[in-house]
Amino acid sequence: MFPKTFKKFSMMLAGIAGAATIAGAAHAADFSGERVEWIVPFKEGGGSDRWARFYAPLLSEALPGKPVVVVKNVPGGGSTKGANQFAARAKPNGLQILGTSGSTQFPFLLGDKRVNYDYKDWNVVLASATGGVFYVSSELGVKSAKDIAKLRQYDLKYGSQGATSLDLIPLLSLKMLDIDVQAVFGMKGRGSGRLAFERGEVNVDYQTSTGYLKKSLPLVKEGKAIPLMAWGALDDDGNIVRDPTFPDLPSFPEVYEMVHGKKPSGEAWDAWKAFFTAGFPGQKMVFLPKGTPQDIIDTYTKAFQKVISAPDFAKKAELTLGTYPQSTGKSAQKVKAMATSAPKAAQDYVRDWLTKAYNVRF
């Protein structure tokens, strides 16, 4: 329709315009009078939306020039659409940032064909962790993780949103413990899974920490559910340790050792670590686009540092984020590196397993 030269010419123009904005921003990262768009690739009202809307006003206060920070929801394609759009369109001027979640990381790690973004391109400025708790129906008679192997004699059912969602972690964990479980898909969210648990249609379930504390803990108190393990948390050296929110529950590697008598290792374990980190310790991350100048990255890092080290932050955050670490700078980069770069062998292992066990086609 348009001559090719015209297209080239206009792209060149766009390039010049882009360069000009970078040059403009490089002078001083000051955002007065600007509007920062925080792109959330999920619907309004979901977990990631809530997280972004919690941070947005705080970030606005902490950035130089106090720009308005607004949340822009671009849902679709299991969050790949918003991330693709960010990768293709965001300008490196600090006025557009992306908030991803485990559901954005997993398709990337699995090589989903809808993914047109690469985490390597992006600069992380915040990482927010969460955790997850695995529990079973009290009718099974398993009292604690010590006799988790007893689960093998039961017909276990788990209500799932899909094998490639965050449910990959509980399914992979049970597989590594040699416990057979029948995943029943088509759940609209973890809430539906829990409802099926309450109805007695399924007998094992997992919830993220906030969901567990608010809605599953009452079931535990009523004696209907027994928590067996919390997946774990990441320490400063990248080791998986007990989740500090649930100090009484063993972590997955501990349970693995109880069952198999040795520490976990090998491809399966590498895969577990990568996907676990992408799904929990690095569940939510904030990125600046490719080619963002260092001073803007530093400005954002400082701003988030200021937000999370404010004296009243922990109290404010507890309701929305739980008591999990919020990190920026070097430690956020470490989380990002672990969460977005699984070894090839580990990736293949998971893909093979998903294809064999759940007929997932890549």
Next chain:
Amino acid sequence: MLDVLLTALANVASGEHLLFLFSGVLLGLAVGIFPGLGGIVGLSLCLPFLYGMDPISALAMLIGLVAVIPTSDTFTSVLMGIPGSSASQATVLDGFPLAKQGHAARALGAAFTASLFGGLFGAVVLTGFVLIARPVILAFGSAELFMLAILGLSMVGVLAGHSLSKGLAACGLGLLLGSIGGAPATGEFRMSMDVPYLMDGIKLVIVGLGIFAIPEILDLARQNRAISKDASLGSGWLDGAKDMFRHKWLCFRCAIAGCIVGALPGLGGSVVDWIAYGHAVQTSKDKSKFGKGDIRGVLAPESANNAKEGGGLIPTLLFGIPGSGSMAVFIGGMILIGMEPGPSLVGSDLDITYTIIWSLALANVLGAGLCLFLSPTVARLTTIPYAYLAPFMITVICFAAFQATRDLDDLLALLGVSLLGIAMKRFGWPRPAFLIGFVLAGTAETYLYQAVQFYEWSFLTRPGVIIIGVLIAISVWFSIRKKPENPVEEEDEKISHATNLKPQAIFAGFVVLLFAFGLIDASNQSFLGGIFTGGVCAVMLVFSGIVFYKLAIGKVDDPVNYDHEHVGEHVGMEDVQSMGHYLAWFVGFIAGIAMIGFLPALTIFMGAYLRTKAKASWLRVIVLLACTLGGLTALAHIMILDFPRGYLQELIELPWPIG
């Protein structure tokens, strides 16, 4: 217990609470009055203000918003024949014919009184039910929910119109369209042809607008007159209110149905108006007026859809699982202001629950009152020449469709579904049956699969399943005890004996091909991923094949023969352009958006339409355009929205809002 009730009462009656409730009602009214803009738009409009607000005030605002949308969306359903939101699709069937006959005020009066009744009834039921709801909801497992979906599907028998095979094929087409995208059992992408947009499935708002709104608008545009035949409003709203009292038991039964369907998580609130409508038709002795302006066809869905909101609060508050579309919005808002739904809301936080329930009732009264008060004014819209209204309607509908995923693809999907809708309208394929199929496709398949996984086939012997099975049998018996001669849709008793059946046959052939495509696609999936669509397609190939065969051999006397071109209201009118002419305008608009983006295309489309069709003066065109563009831009700014981008925007950087 008493002190809980008193605390809640004090909360509801406090001045600040009332103020925010009222502002929520106003916002909901403003949003709901536009077709297609429902809860999501309302929520995204008030989101920026919600965060950081005092929770109780924010909650009041949210409730006001949520409560009034199923009331105010009735305006467009009745006045324009465009479903205001998914909750009032069934209202269109009889509400709009009433408006065309000049009874707009009466229809609105009846609708709002019924809404008010339904809303209050819902609140009363809830006040008691909330305490015992938990075990009741837990008793409804996947097997029972599957049976309820079947109960919904059984309404197709009533809504099928003259030709049962055509009705069933229409429903099957809905089931097929509703199954596009990820299979519930395996996540395989069905019929998506590797298009990312289709992998997510087609959204209900787009289907509702494409199937009902666009065909109606184009049909009215070609007649180019005011909607109301003699440009007057006829009987007043008081007659409508009296209608409600005359049919109080019907409203009562529909309100109960609304409560139940709303209270069961997972069934989806968008089906309740159809169930209520089907029920009204089933239980009426004289069915001849349905689809042509029977007031019962307005009362039934309206009393049900407001009662549904009350019922929908139960799973929302107790389990954090939305019982309907607007409750999904409500839950999102609640979480944002830091209130977590959960069991505590019937325990330690019971007063909050009662505050919510009664606020909902109060918001219903406010909303219905305001709507009644406004209806004479708004009803006057039906006296405006349609050439002025049409471009605005198309703009609003495109804007609404675009909210589905905020992508140009939404508009392309709208265009595709509209073409289907236009053909279905013209050839008398019952669109309600199609919509029921679409709405229930996912529900039926998901719960069937889950029920079989959980209980194997013995789920059929569960007591709940048997009870609902009996209900289905009764419902079907009610539908067939008289020969189904209920002409839902615009079909006339004297069937159009169009003699050239070729266009109809071609469309029927196209439908057969769609089912064949569905069957081939299903055979490429794994067993669990393909069995449902494959089964539906195999059965539907038979029904659509019958329709095609009868048309192809030229059976003029058969009920399958229907062609709107031979019986529509435009027949005999002077200067009537063909449907294709106005379709070309619409296609041109969408193509324009794809080329140069939304706002530039809108400017050209609206300007040209107003100049050539409405013969408006340049001054008027400019004023109308400025208002539209300004309003949309302001809306987009608050909602943090980019308009659909076209090819032009891919080439060169343009400033917001054009780029």
